[in-house]
Amino acid sequence: MQPSIRHLRMFHTLAMTHSVTRTAELCHVSQPAVTQAMNKLERDAGQPLFRRSSQGIFPTPAGEAMSRRAARALAYLDAAMADMARAVRFQATRPQLAALIAVTEYENFTLAARQLGLAQPTVHRSASMLEQSAGVQLFERTAHGLIATRLARQLAQAARLAFAEMDQAEAELAALAGREAGRIVIGALPLSRSSLLPAAMLRFRELRPGLPIEVVDGRYDELLSALRRGEIDFLIGALRDPAPVGDVEQERLLDDQVALVARPGHPALSLPEPTLADLAQYPWVVSPPGTPIRAAVEDLLPEERITGAIVTSSLILMRETLRKSDHLGALSRLQALAEAEAGSMDILPLDVPESCRPIGITTRSGWEPTAVQRQFIDLLRDEAERLT
Missing domain, CATH: 3.40.190.10 (Periplasmic binding protein-like II)
Incomplete structure (x- = not known):
């Protein structure tokens, strides 16, 4: 599932208003457009997201899970778009935001296009259209290349976290349908690789043999950046005192020397x-x-x-x-x-x-794990208790 931002906004509005008519008014589209968008989302989800009744349209349990994730994703985007033209909230597309992320990271349209597997003119057009609908300058052209403005960096970060929320939505909907989707991505600092993490992974593999686990090694600052961008789910290893930035939370599991x-x-x-x-x-x-x-x-x-x-x-x-x-x-x-x-x-x-230093888990502030992610973290807690 990779719903468009426009469809995601329609979906969340319908879940709140229970009315196709009201949703069409608030999202500035026709009623048939709302109906078609919701039908597409349900086809992509492989299960009903709404139940229709004489009192209105209400989300199913899968729809409630989707609505919760959609609200979080849109909150990230809307906060970053606060100083932009209102049109961007309805006109920004997922490909445009993906292009923004890549160009912001590589500061070069050719390199960004290569990373996305697209033609350079396609990426350039996506970034330009996003800039136009935002009504603000997103990139400064210099002799040394592109420099992302503050607003561009904010929106790129918000888009990363919004995409991460939708990945979690896909995993939750799959679980409700009796399937497994997604993966767990862990940033592993040196200590965790030797005892705590392997033991938890083996126990998790017995419970969920088909769910992929990706362990990312690296320096603390690299893993912390990836965590904040939404590229990894959590870090496991030595905690910092105080926490290095204000948008992460730390949970102590055990002490080590x-x-x-x-x-x-x-x-x-x-x-x-x-x-x-x-x-x-x-x-x-x-x-x-x-x-x-x-x-x-x-x-x-x-x-x-x-x-x-x-x-x-x-x-x-x-x-x-x-x-x-x-x-x-x-x-x-x-x-x-x-x-x-x-x-x-x-x-x-x-x-x-x-x-003596605390060992534990570092997550993004406000991060809401899926049931599967929560299960893995519970196994880490169990293993930490066994080691103490």
Whole structure:
């Protein structure tokens, strides 16, 4: 299902007014246009969205789910369109908004067209028509290319979130029809990949063997941006204190500490009570600046040891570097325990003071998960409780 913005607006208005006549008036279309649009939406949904009675037209349970998502999607768009001509609310199309997103991201019509799989003139025409109906400038043409205006960036972000809402609507309607649709997209920070997330995924796979799960790895700032754009459903990993931006929410699942690790047989492991001075004699592999583990290690080691360290966010690279040398490293304790169980690393018997940090889930503020997404998050909560 990929309903047009105009059809979505008609649908939500009809769900609120229960009248084709009133919907036609409010949406500035004919009554037959409303009827045809609703018939198309029901065909695409594969199930009735309205029930007709002498008292009016009322949404079915599937229609109520669709209306709730439509209201959220339109709220994003209307807020971004507040400073634009009113016509854009009824004239903007999904292809035009998709073109806006791509051009805003790539700042080039040719690259945007390639990303969308369309001809460059098609994308240019879509962006121009959207700009015309909005009555405001969306792009500034410079010698270095296109620069999206503030209003363009706001509308592109709103369109991303509106599209995400409609993807969730499709999944909810499929569930009501006894089918599965959509997928779960998770932004995974390093800790979650070693214990918490795999266990939850395996349990979820037993419950829903056919639903796709996509795990996206990356740096925290990259995953946070993707979350805010609606490209991933939630993040799992170390929480930030305070939350990095005001439009996300964090839920603590458990606490973890930093552990110092070495290859099996490392000379430091033979010391009965190794000290920080002992460990500072060896080369190190450390996390990138700005990460909680890096902050903990910086408090432990001399500056010159940090300066000369190998910096990586890759567990595989750390594991192989430690395995083939006398380098030392730092991981979350849950990660370190998983590596130790696999025999690839040993944990050094030295506590890292003040390294306790909360691990949990980060979502967009106001995000409303589908039943399937909520089920997955409940499994994460269960696994976190088991680990504590």
